[in-house]
Amino acid sequence: MTSKYALEFILHAKNTNLKVIKSALLEFGSTLNITPCDDHLQTGNFNVTINTDDPTLVFDLCSQFGRIRSIKVNELDTK
Secondary structure: OOOOEEEEEEEEEOOOOHHHHHHHHHHHOEEEEEEEOOOOOOOOEEEEEEEEOOHHHHHHHHHOOEEEEEEEEEEOOOO
């Protein structure tokens, strides 16, 4: 199955960790990559990239963990 959209965003998570976020997102897409941001002033910021068919589901889920910013959505060539 080929995903329709490539998402990139920063998630400022409240009271959760990388493992919990990754586990929650696994069922909503492929090519999931979550890494801590290199910002020593703030903890809980993660760079998230995921390919998915429904960006709204991904953003709704992530908004339960915290604030989403720096969003990039690209349509993938599914030919």
